[in-house]
């Protein structure tokens with residue numbers, strides 16, 4: 001088939017996707033996270049670019065056959081690696097709708113519908129986290145981009161204090177922007193600083209101990225010494241054990257010294273949803289910017305992150321594109337989100353956010369978060385009861401940091417064995433100098449039975465790794 005105009009296979013292709021979806025979603029509860037043996041099918045994707053293709057239906061049939069067999073079930077209930085949410089029913093159907101309608105959320109003119117859904121979605125996110133109505137935001141691809149968006153606004157603010165419009169003139173001639181943090185700062189905040197031209201090593205880290213708790217007196221002394229505008233990064237939810245920087249204390253320091261406070265709350269921001277954990281994010285409304293993820297605890301599909309900004313006008317200052325006559329300028333009523341964030345043309349990623357918040361509401365999300373808090377406590381108790389496992393940190397949120405009793409080599413081998421086995425996924429880290437596992441529970445599908453299964457697999461693999469340690473890391 002040479003031209004899509006001649007392709008009769010559209011309806012049949014969509015029917016195939018719908019049929020495969022039913023089977024795949026039904027399998028998620030019980031399938032291994034990774035069918036390791038199926039991965040050889042990936043070779044079938046290779047080949048030369050065809051001159052003449054068979055059209056949609058045959059190709060979609062092939063894509064679904066390979067994809068449903070080899071996919072990593074990261075949207076299923078037994079994927080505890082990284083911090084990985086699933087996809088709620090409303091979010092999945094809305095995401096299909098976003099592809100169906102293929103709106104460009106560039107401006108009001110390119111899609112009044114997408115513009116309105118995005119406006120409401122941002123307002124609902126702001127309300128979900130109990131932030132004042134004066135706050136604004138941007139929907140972006142990820143928390144990395146949310147950190148980038150927030151730190152772009154911070155950069156614009158900081159350069160303005162030096163009398164420079166950095167959006168127009170760049171960093172030339174400015175001193176290095178001071179960026180301070182405790183030891184929990186995430187690699188993606190460093191990546192954002194790297195993309196912004198500050199350099200990832202511009203972060204000055206003040207940690208009070210080996211796990212990285214913020215050294216508040218040292219941060220205060222340094223801010224006093226800088227005696228000018230600076231940027232402070234707080235972490236609401238650190239990836240190894242789910243700990244939090246003391247946001248209110250850091251906000252106090254930022255206010256005292258006139259610094260910009262940015263909070264990376266990729267998943268930890270969701271602590272605000274439960275009275276059991278909202279003390280962990282006390283003071284976030286005193287921040288200047290907050291970064292978070294939709295594709296983690298909100299349980300919407302990739303790619304979904306958001307930045308919430310105390311003074312929304314800063315988004316336009318940092319991301320406006322004046323001077324293109326065919327585009328609406330800043331302040332034009334036909335303008336839109338392309339001028340308020342890093343991307344220009346962009347898909348309607350607001351649809352799954354809007355739909356999932358509309359479908360489950362504040363109470364639904366609170367119930368899900370609290371279920372995950374309970375599951376994390378349950379996992380913590382099961383670790384404590386297993387004589388060959390030891391927990392390394394209190395369970396404050398939904399991450400449980402533990403290791404097999406033994407040395408780092410054993411724990412590295414255990415981490416590799418879990419991935420090679422594929423029934424469940426969890427990743428290793430280094431926590432306070434020790435190699436550890438750090439399962440994170442943020443998927444709406446996960447139940448106690450999945451936690452039981454996880455612990456059974458870890459105990460089996462601990463025993464087998466201990467009896468034949470293997471070659472170890474290269």
Ligand SMILES: *Cc1c(COP(=O)(O)O)cnc(C)c1O
Nearest residue numbers: 142143144186188237264266293
């Ligand atoms: C996951 C995470 C990020 C980066 O998120 P992406 O969505 O992968 O870009 C940033 N900060 C923290 C604390 C995270 O947990």
